[in-house]
Amino acid sequence: MINKAGRDIPDEILKETGKEAFQGIYYKNKTEYIKHGPVTRVLMDNESSKLVDTIHDVLVKCGIKDGMTVSFHHHFREGDLVVNMVMEEIHKMGIKDITICASSLGKAHDPLVPMIEDGTITNIQSSGVRGKIGEAISHGKLKGLATMRSHGGRVRALLTGETVVDIAFIGAPTCDDYGNCRGIGGKSDCGVLSYSVVDSNHANKVVAITDCLVPFPNFPAHIEMTRVDYVCVVDAIGQPEKIATGAAKPTTDVRKQMMADYCTKFVTNAPYFKNGFSYQTGVGGASIASTISLTKIMEEKGIKMGFGVGGLTKPMCDLLDKGLVNCLLDTQDFDLDAVESVKNQKHFRISAGMYANPFNKGAFVNKLDYVILAALEVDVNFNCNVVVGSDGIITGAQGGHPDTAAGAKCTIVISPLLQGRIPAICTDVTTVTTPGESVDVVITDYGVAINPLRQDLIEAMKDVEGIPFCTIEELRDMAYAIVGEPQKVEFGDRVVGIIESRDGTIMDVVREIKPFSFAE
Amino acid sequence: MNPNKKRLRRSMMFLNCQKPGLIKDPYIYRPDSIMLDLEDAVAEGEKDAARYSLYHALQEIDYRGVERIVRINGLDTPHWREDVRVCVAGGADAIRIPKVESAEDVKRIEAAVAEDEVAFGKEPGSMLLMAALESAMGVMKALDICEASERLFGIALSGGDYTKDLQTVITGGGVELAGARQHMIIAARATKVQCFDTVYTNLDDMEGFKKEVEMIKMMGFDGKSLVNPRQISIVHDVYTPTEKEIIFSEKVVKEIDEKKAQGIGVFTVDGKMIDIAFYDGAKRVLELAKASGVYKGDM
Numbered sequence: 001m002i003n004k005a006g007r008d009i010p011d012e013i014l015k016e017t018g019k020e021a022f023q024g025i026y027y028k029n030k031t032e033y034i035k036h037g038p039v040t041r042v043l044m045d046n047e048s049s050k051l052v053d054t055i056h057d058v059l060v061k062c063g064i065k066d067g068m069t070v071s072f073h074h075h076f077r078e079g080d081l082v083v084n085m086v087m088e089e090i091h092k093m094g095i096k097d098i099t100i101c102a103s104s105l106g107k108a109h110d111p112l113v114p115m116i117e118d119g120t121i122t123n124i125q126s127s128g129v130r131g132k133i134g135e136a137i138s139h140g141k142l143k144g145l146a147t148m149r150s151h152g153g154r155v156r157a158l159l160t161g162e163t164v165v166d167i168a169f170i171g172a173p174t175c176d177d178y179g180n181c182r183g184i185g186g187k188s189d190c191g192v193l194s195y196s197v198v199d200s201n202h203a204n205k206v207v208a209i210t211d212c213l214v215p216f217p218n219f220p221a222h223i224e225m226t227r228v229d230y231v232c233v234v235d236a237i238g239q240p241e242k243i244a245t246g247a248a249k250p251t252t253d254v255r256k257q258m259m260a261d262y263c264t265k266f267v268t269n270a271p272y273f274k275n276g277f278s279y280q281t282g283v284g285g286a287s288i289a290s291t292i293s294l295t296k297i298m299e300e301k302g303i304k305m306g307f308g309v310g311g312l313t314k315p316m317c318d319l320l321d322k323g324l325v326n327c328l329l330d331t332q333d334f335d336l337d338a339v340e341s342v343k344n345q346k347h348f349r350i351s352a353g354m355y356a357n358p359f360n361k362g363a364f365v366n367k368l369d370y371v372i373l374a375a376l377e378v379d380v381n382f383n384c385n386v387v388v389g390s391d392g393i394i395t396g397a398q399g400g401h402p403d404t405a406a407g408a409k410c411t412i413v414i415s416p417l418l419q420g421r422i423p424a425i426c427t428d429v430t431t432v433t434t435p436g437e438s439v440d441v442v443i444t445d446y447g448v449a450i451n452p453l454r455q456d457l458i459e460a461m462k463d464v465e466g467i468p469f470c471t472i473e474e475l476r477d478m479a480y481a482i483v484g485e486p487q488k489v490e491f492g493d494r495v496v497g498i499i500e501s502r503d504g505t506i507m508d509v510v511r512e513i514k515p516f517s518f519a520e
Numbered sequence: 521m522n523p524n525k526k527r528l529r530r531s532m533m534f535l536n537c538q539k540p541g542l543i544k545d546p547y548i549y550r551p552d553s554i555m556l557d558l559e560d561a562v563a564e565g566e567k568d569a570a571r572y573s574l575y576h577a578l579q580e581i582d583y584r585g586v587e588r589i590v591r592i593n594g595l596d597t598p599h600w601r602e603d604v605r606v607c608v609a610g611g612a613d614a615i616r617i618p619k620v621e622s623a624e625d626v627k628r629i630e631a632a633v634a635e636d637e638v639a640f641g642k643e644p645g646s647m648l649l650m651a652a653l654e655s656a657m658g659v660m661k662a663l664d665i666c667e668a669s670e671r672l673f674g675i676a677l678s679g680g681d682y683t684k685d686l687q688t689v690i691t692g693g694g695v696e697l698a699g700a701r702q703h704m705i706i707a708a709r710a711t712k713v714q715c716f717d718t719v720y721t722n723l724d725d726m727e728g729f730k731k732e733v734e735m736i737k738m739m740g741f742d743g744k745s746l747v748n749p750r751q752i753s754i755v756h757d758v759y760t761p762t763e764k765e766i767i768f769s770e771k772v773v774k775e776i777d778e779k780k781a782q783g784i785g786v787f788t789v790d791g792k793m794i795d796i797a798f799y800d801g802a803k804r805v806l807e808l809a810k811a812s813g814v815y816k817g818d819m
Contacts, residue, residue, distance in 0.1 A: 252723075254549060254749040445548050465813070481582075482544060 128397025
């Protein structure tokens, strides 16, 4: 059936997954459900130790067997060693048919591909995948379905019991012998452990894996001991140089700077730019540049931000140091300055659930004024694609994109008009990950388009100078005029993945890629 | 006279014709002119490929009102004649002739352009010319060069080659270029053509760049050659009249028009003595303000 985002969702997929097709971003608003509770093995005596010597032993203690679901977080980004370490051990034990439920997977996890090919891993649930795993899924090597969920959607899936995690593995930069975990103080610091909080609350078995055992109690704990079954100490859980790098230098790329300037002009001329406004941005060059230029205008106009939320970078933490934001609500740290800033009293750790879960009694994203996002593709209906490359291969992650877009009053997507020879603004995105109804503004190096659904923003911008406004169709036409209209990527029939909307309905499907061949 | 001869040319951004990624869309940075380079930026063995890219870019791309000037190869090379043909056939707005040392150099290009305009069915006189002065001889002959052709809209200093010829180097302070700049701007104004300053290549020193732009504006230059789009907004900002200048110029134009009708020659505006000699300058400020998008008045 054709869903609300205009995508054709095959009936057999709806039947196989038991899911509904996407019906609009607030379709499930105010519905009720009972939260799933985990199996809890109580610990009452004062002699038992939670410390286990090896990953192998902890897997045995947790009762690992075929068909189980294991979960991981992605706070170590491309420096993660935990996923591969655990999966190699499961592989060695000859366990099959594992579902991986990760908050995200990256190129660091390329070594999982042989395990996908030999049936050790048969299902993957993740925000997205990059590198060889994406290629493997797109080429149909995963036996089951890949489910791509937003950060908020993942929390929902665990809370509703749609996904039941048998064993959660939580890489912890510091941990004590009773399982209190923190994201700082060790040798693989990632700042916060926000994505793991839900795993610790809802998985049947919870294992903390650390390379820095610290004296009890490791407080204030981000993952609390009352939720942790076992603690395993290993040599290294991450490669620090790939977890959080030095802050990115402000871009010297004029295109990015131009887009940042348009973004800042838009933000400061929109009606939400007043004392106490809220803001989230990402880690891309244009996003960072726009935060830096926004800072200058805030200083000039004496306007302070109420809160900044999400994944944090140095320019956001600088706002806190300058007293230009009341507080930061942190779910992830992208550079060492952000990790260091965690110590600031007004820099709070929040869970992924508090950040973006659509199925709680109100998440932070609902209180956002502005979110600045990027996209691989945007179509003339403002639908965004952040997961599947224009070549049809899975190569990105939803992250908090659909969550923040749905929540924020003003959702701004920055994308260069052309990605090499590929038009980023197109008639139809390869895959819809964020529906156009939640995207308000698209900023490119050639022009800026406001969603016609937002007549209020169009009105607010009518006298603003210095932003080259045009329609989204005009942007697409400019792109096609330069590089031509690309032929559609050819897909096979088999559905290899689903793009799940944050409320659990199906936004789109990803099909197996058809090998390219020249026409006769 | 070709009406484009006097157009606004604050910024002229150099782009290597050998790089399609650079020449496909420089209009998004909104320079007044782009300088599509067939000369020094293009390797000797790639001249034909660069010309091919240039021709198709000129034919296919809508540069949205940005002036398209082509820097051809010098008269001492085997390339310049074919360069001119491509410029005319492709429909460039103007040609920058490098290493000009005499009026004769300009006339040779002018003859070739005229021939090609006929050959390609272009309107005679539509192609404009500018001359780059890159040697002591070129600078000394500035006045002759400015008067060499009705097509010539301006002269530009090329600081790198010029300082080599002087047996000195670019210091950043400008002392080595002071004589040439002063001489050229006087020659240009005497002959009513435009005058453009040389490039500033240190992209790590945007403050130094800004100071240089402020200085050349003060000297009377119409604009500057640029090597990076980051430099464009700085030039435009420096050349944009301030609100105070605009208000004063409006008053001057208005008062002169009124007083002239009343037969009064000299009067004061905001305590300054004003006469007809101020009229053109005030008009120029308002035109520049209009072109810079900061003046919406009707004067």
